[in-house]
Amino acid sequence: MADIIHLLPEHVANQIAAGEVVQRPSSVVKELLENAIDADATEIKLIVKDAGKTLVQVIDNGKGMSVTDARLSFERHATSKIKAAEDLFQLNTKGFRGEALASIAAIAHVELKTKQLHQDLGTAIEIEGSEVKSQDVSVTPTGTSVAVKNLFFNIPARRNFLKSDTVELRHVTDEFHRVALAHPNIAFNFYHNGSELFNLPKENYRQRVVHIFGPKTNEKLVPVEEQTEVLKISGFVGKPEFSKKTKSEQFFFVNQRFVKSPYLNHAVNAAYEGLLKDRYHPSYFLNLTVDPKTIDINIHPTKTEIKFDDEHTLYAIIRSSIKHSLGQFNIAPVLDFEQQSQFNTPYGYRHRQASTPKIEVDRNFNPFKDENSHTLGQRQSSFRQGPTAKWESLYVGLESKEGDNLSQHNSDEFTFETQSKTHSIFSDDAVETSKTTFQLQQKYIVSTLKSGMLIIDQNRAHQRILYENFLKHMTLKEATTQQLLFPLHLNVTPSEMKIIRDLKSDLEDTGFVFTDFSKIEVTVTGVPIGVPESEVSIIIEQLISDVENDVPEANFSATDLLAKSMAKSLAIKNGQPLNNAEQEHMVNSLFACKDPSVSPTNRPTFITMAIDDLEKRFM
Numbered sequence: 001m002a003d004i005i006h007l008l009p010e011h012v013a014n015q016i017a018a019g020e021v022v023q024r025p026s027s028v029v030k031e032l033l034e035n036a037i038d039a040d041a042t043e044i045k046l047i048v049k050d051a052g053k054t055l056v057q058v059i060d061n062g063k064g065m066s067v068t069d070a071r072l073s074f075e076r077h078a079t080s081k082i083k084a085a086e087d088l089f090q091l092n093t094k095g096f097r098g099e100a101l102a103s104i105a106a107i108a109h110v111e112l113k114t115k116q117l118h119q120d121l122g123t124a125i126e127i128e129g130s131e132v133k134s135q136d137v138s139v140t141p142t143g144t145s146v147a148v149k150n151l152f153f154n155i156p157a158r159r160n161f162l163k164s165d166t167v168e169l170r171h172v173t174d175e176f177h178r179v180a181l182a183h184p185n186i187a188f189n190f191y192h193n194g195s196e197l198f199n200l201p202k203e204n205y206r207q208r209v210v211h212i213f214g215p216k217t218n219e220k221l222v223p224v225e226e227q228t229e230v231l232k233i234s235g236f237v238g239k240p241e242f243s244k245k246t247k248s249e250q251f252f253f254v255n256q257r258f259v260k261s262p263y264l265n266h267a268v269n270a271a272y273e274g275l276l277k278d279r280y281h282p283s284y285f286l287n288l289t290v291d292p293k294t295i296d297i298n299i300h301p302t303k304t305e306i307k308f309d310d311e312h313t314l315y316a317i318i319r320s321s322i323k324h325s326l327g328q329f330n331i332a333p334v335l336d337f338e339q340q341s342q343f344n345t346p347y348g349y350r351h352r353q354a355s356t357p358k359i360e361v362d363r364n365f366n367p368f369k370d371e372n373s374h375t376l377g378q379r380q381s382s383f384r385q386g387p388t389a390k391w392e393s394l395y396v397g398l399e400s401k402e403g404d405n406l407s408q409h410n411s412d413e414f415t416f417e418t419q420s421k422t423h424s425i426f427s428d429d430a431v432e433t434s435k436t437t438f439q440l441q442q443k444y445i446v447s448t449l450k451s452g453m454l455i456i457d458q459n460r461a462h463q464r465i466l467y468e469n470f471l472k473h474m475t476l477k478e479a480t481t482q483q484l485l486f487p488l489h490l491n492v493t494p495s496e497m498k499i500i501r502d503l504k505s506d507l508e509d510t511g512f513v514f515t516d517f518s519k520i521e522v523t524v525t526g527v528p529i530g531v532p533e534s535e536v537s538i539i540i541e542q543l544i545s546d547v548e549n550d551v552p553e554a555n556f557s558a559t560d561l562l563a564k565s566m567a568k569s570l571a572i573k574n575g576q577p578l579n580n581a582e583q584e585h586m587v588n589s590l591f592a593c594k595d596p597s598v599s600p601t602n603r604p605t606f607i608t609m610a611i612d613d614l615e616k617r618f619m
C-alpha cells in the first residue's frame, strides 16, 4: 500500500499558521506595528483603508533590512530575534516566532519596501499568497514599509466572516491604542480612508494617555508609582468618580507589551473596594516592568496572555500601590506650605465635603516594609485633590470665581496638595514631580521640577489651553452650544457685519448660533458652552478688531484666528486668584497641550530655572 503521509506544501502550512496569527485586519496591524518597534523606529505611520480589509500599511523609519533579510523575512520561522530556545527567556522584543510576515503573505497581497541606513538603494518585494511576484531594487527611504492588501483574498470564507467596517475599525483602533500607549517615546500617525485619526508626537506617558483619550482624561488620572525588587509599576489609575460602565480604559502593559490578565485586573478592582458603584469599572493605564525571566508570554499565539512566576506577590503589590495612590489623593494630609495664609489659595469648596468618598486608609501601612521600605518612603508621586472640583472651568474661562468664599473657610478644612507628576517639559527623564504649586502676584504659577523651578504665566498658559481646545472643537466640529434665554442683539457696522458673515460657519463650529442678520444687527441665540453671556459682545468685538488688524498672510486661516481671538478674550487674566486645584489643573492642561511652550501668539508660556543656575547665583 502506498504511503499516505506527506508533508503539506509550504503555502498550505502558511495558510494554516495564518489562521492562528491573523484573525482580522487588526491582527495585521498589531504584527506590523510590533515589527516596526522591534526595528527601533522612532516614527511610525499606520495607513488603513476600509477598516483594513483593503489596505493595512505600516511605514517606519527603523533599521530596515538587507536584500537577503527582506527575502528571508517571509519564510516561516525566519526571525532575527531569537537564535536558541534559551533566548525565549530573555526576550526584549515583541516578535520571536518568525511567523507573522510568512502568515500574512500567505493570505494577502504584500508589498515590502525596505532600506538600511548605509545603503543607497533599497529592496522592493511583492508577494501574493506566498508566491513571490517580483523583487527589485528600489528607491525608498531608510526604514521599512509593508503594505498588506486584500486580506483573505484567497480564503473567501474568512473574508466573509469579517465584521462591518465599523467593528473592524474599532479592533484596529484598539490595537493602535495599545501599541501607542506602550510606546509614548515613539511618534505615531494613523490614517483611515485618507483622514488622520491620530497624530501622536513623541511625548510623556501622561500626555500620551490624554492625547489618545481626550483632554478631559487629564483630570481623572492619579499617578501610581512603585518600585520593588520584583516589580516596577508606573502609570495612572482613574479617580473612582470617573469610573466607567465599560472596560474600555483598562490597560496593563508588561515590559511594554499589552497583556490581558484577569487576575491582575482583580488586584486593581480590589484596590478600589468600596469606592465604585455597582457594575462600574475603574480606568487604569499601568506599566509593569519585570525581569523577562519571570514571565512566559509564549502561551498564546497572539501573545496577549501572560504567565507570571509569582502572581501572588504581584497581586499584593499592585493592590497596595493603587490603594496607596487613591488613599493619598482622597485624604491628603495638610502641607505646612499651604497653611500660610498669605498664599492666594482660596478654598471655595463649600459644597464638596459631603461628596468626598469615605475611605479609610492606613497611611502607615507599608506592604514592603521589610525589603523595600525606602522606596515607599521616597515616594514622590502623590495626587490629592477634592473629588468634585470644577475642573472644566479652566477650559471655559474659569467662571467659577470662588475667591469670595475664601474668608469662610480656614484652609485646614480642605487642602489639596498639588499633583506631583507634571509632564515632560524638556526630555522624558527631566520630567519630575513638582510637589506643589503656588501663585505669585496673582500672575504666575510657580511649581517645582526635579531639575529646578517652573514659572508659568497664567494668562498665556490659559490662552494656549483654550486655543488648542477651540481649534480642536472647530476641526472636529464637535462644540456644544448653550442656548441663551434671551437672544442677544449686537449692533455692528456694515464692514463688521461682513466680517461676521465671513466667519459665520467657523464661529458656529465653536458653538455660536446666529439667527438674524440685518444690515446693522446680529442676533445671537447660542454661545459656546462656558462663555458667559456678558462676554459675548466683547468676544465678537475683539474678533472683529483682530480680523481687521491682522493683515491676512499667505496661510491665513479664519479658524486659527478665531481660536486665537477667543482664547485671548476668555483666558483668565493676570490678577485673577486661582486656588490650588485650579493652578494644578492649569499646569496639567498646559502640558497636555500639543505645544505647551508658547502662547498662541508665540510668546513663552513658562520659564524654568535649573538648580545649576540657582546655585550659580548663590556663589
Ligand code: ADP
Binding pocket: 031, 035, 036, 039, 060, 062, 063, 064, 065, 069, 073, 074, 078, 079, 080, 081, 094, 095, 096, 097, 098, 099, 100, 101, 102, 143, 144
Ligand atoms: P518576528 O517578528 O517574530 O521575528 P516576523 O515574521 O514578524 O517575525 O518578521 C520576520 C523578520 O523580519 C523579523 O525578525 C525582522 O528581522 C524582519 N522584519 C520584519 N519587519 C521588519 C521591519 N519593519 N523592519 C526591519 N525588519 C523587519
Ligand code: MG
Binding pocket: 031, 034, 035, 094, 095, 096, 098, 100, 101
Ligand atoms: Mg513580528
